[in-house]
Amino acid sequence: MIKQAEGIVVSLLAGFYDVETSSGIVRTRARGVFRQKKQKPAVGDYVKIQVDDHGTSYLIEIAPRINRIGRPAVANVSHVLLVMSAVQPDFSLQLLDRFLTFFSWKKVKVSIYLSKSDLATEEELLKIKKILAYYEQIGYPVFYSWQDLSAKISKMITKKQIWTLAGQSGAGKSTLLNHLKKGLNQATAAISTSLNRGKHTTRRVQLFPLGQGFLADTPGFSAIDLTPIKLTDLRNYFVEFKKASVNCKFRSCQHIKEPVCEVKRLLKAGQIRQSRYDDYVAIREEISTGRIPEYLK
Numbered sequence: 001m002i003k004q005a006e007g008i009v010v011s012l013l014a015g016f017y018d019v020e021t022s023s024g025i026v027r028t029r030a031r032g033v034f035r036q037k038k039q040k041p042a043v044g045d046y047v048k049i050q051v052d053d054h055g056t057s058y059l060i061e062i063a064p065r066i067n068r069i070g071r072p073a074v075a076n077v078s079h080v081l082l083v084m085s086a087v088q089p090d091f092s093l094q095l096l097d098r099f100l101t102f103f104s105w106k107k108v109k110v111s112i113y114l115s116k117s118d119l120a121t122e123e124e125l126l127k128i129k130k131i132l133a134y135y136e137q138i139g140y141p142v143f144y145s146w147q148d149l150s151a152k153i154s155k156m157i158t159k160k161q162i163w164t165l166a167g168q169s170g171a172g173k174s175t176l177l178n179h180l181k182k183g184l185n186q187a188t189a190a191i192s193t194s195l196n197r198g199k200h201t202t203r204r205v206q207l208f209p210l211g212q213g214f215l216a217d218t219p220g221f222s223a224i225d226l227t228p229i230k231l232t233d234l235r236n237y238f239v240e241f242k243k244a245s246v247n248c249k250f251r252s253c254q255h256i257k258e259p260v261c262e263v264k265r266l267l268k269a270g271q272i273r274q275s276r277y278d279d280y281v282a283i284r285e286e287i288s289t290g291r292i293p294e295y296l297k
């Protein structure tokens with residue numbers, strides 16, 4: 001008798017996929033058919049599994065994905081904790097806008113976490129907080145301490161959501177992940193230890209149960225490429241521009257030279273940040289030339 005079940009891939013290690021089903025975690029192998037189709041299951045994938053007569057379990061089908069991001073890849077990421085350092089490396093608005101654009105394009109919601117505020121001067125911190133207030137106002141939650149984030153995150157991760165970390169190299173992603181993992185409950189810790197049995201040299205990619213969903217236990221990612229974005233779509237990924245654009249005269253307004261542009265009006269009125277607009281223009285340039293700007297290399 002061949003039995004089938006559905007579930008989510010919560011761990012990948014040396015070709016084994018651990019799938020969380022309604023009757024527990026099942027260790028599976030991927031069917032050869034995926035290799036032929038050049039498909040690779042990823043952690044976060046919703047899959048169908050099949051147990052054959054000998055009790056061997058196979059992953060036989062991958063449901064369509066919302067996205068697949070990072071390296072190692074995580075599929076169906078709904079939220080990112082974006083780690084931005086106050087100093088070392090210096091807080092960068094350009095980088096922040098690039099990340100936000102990227103995730104908006106990938107249909108991922110973002111919460112911002114400011115790391116290393118303990119290393120910044122009061123003056124530096126005040127300046128950054130003023131800037132981040134703007135981002136909060138356009139819809140991005142901002143956290144200034146891991147304690148605060150740690151206390152709230154399990155309520156923020158709702159049903160089956162998959163969260164992961166992102167941020168510049170050295171920003172403090174691994175440090176934050178360690179803080180958050182400390183807050184995980186006993187049951188979670190037990191599961192991860194039992195799954196970690198045995199020796200392995202290959203990197204393991206894993207989802208930790210947190211809140212009602214999961215947090216990816218990966219180092220997160222720091223490299224992003226915006227050049228595949230369609231130039232005329234970019235305006236949709238600057239959330240406050242998109243909101244304002246319903247009042248632009250032309251539906252196709254790119255907010256550059258068009259007359260009666262609401263984005264330009266709000267910019268002049270000081271309600272849209274000049275740095276946001278400048279970054280929008282810079283990313284347009286980057287997309288149309290296909291070149292990543294010098295300062296990011």
Ligand SMILES: Nc1nc2c(ncn2[C@@H]2O[C@H](COP(=O)(O)OP(=O)(O)OP(=O)(O)O)[C@@H](O)[C@H]2O)c(=O)[nH]1
Nearest residue numbers: 115116117118119168169170171172173174175176
């Ligand atoms: N003082 C202070 N140091 C921090 C904080 N967060 C991270 N660090 C330090 O900054 C350095 C880099 O932190 P990581 O957590 O390794 O950064 P990462 O983003 O994982 O870096 P990559 O692995 O290169 O992508 C480490 O030496 C951390 O101890 C913080 O909030 N305060």
Ligand SMILES: [Zn+2]
Nearest residue numbers: 248253255261
């Ligand atoms: Zn416009």
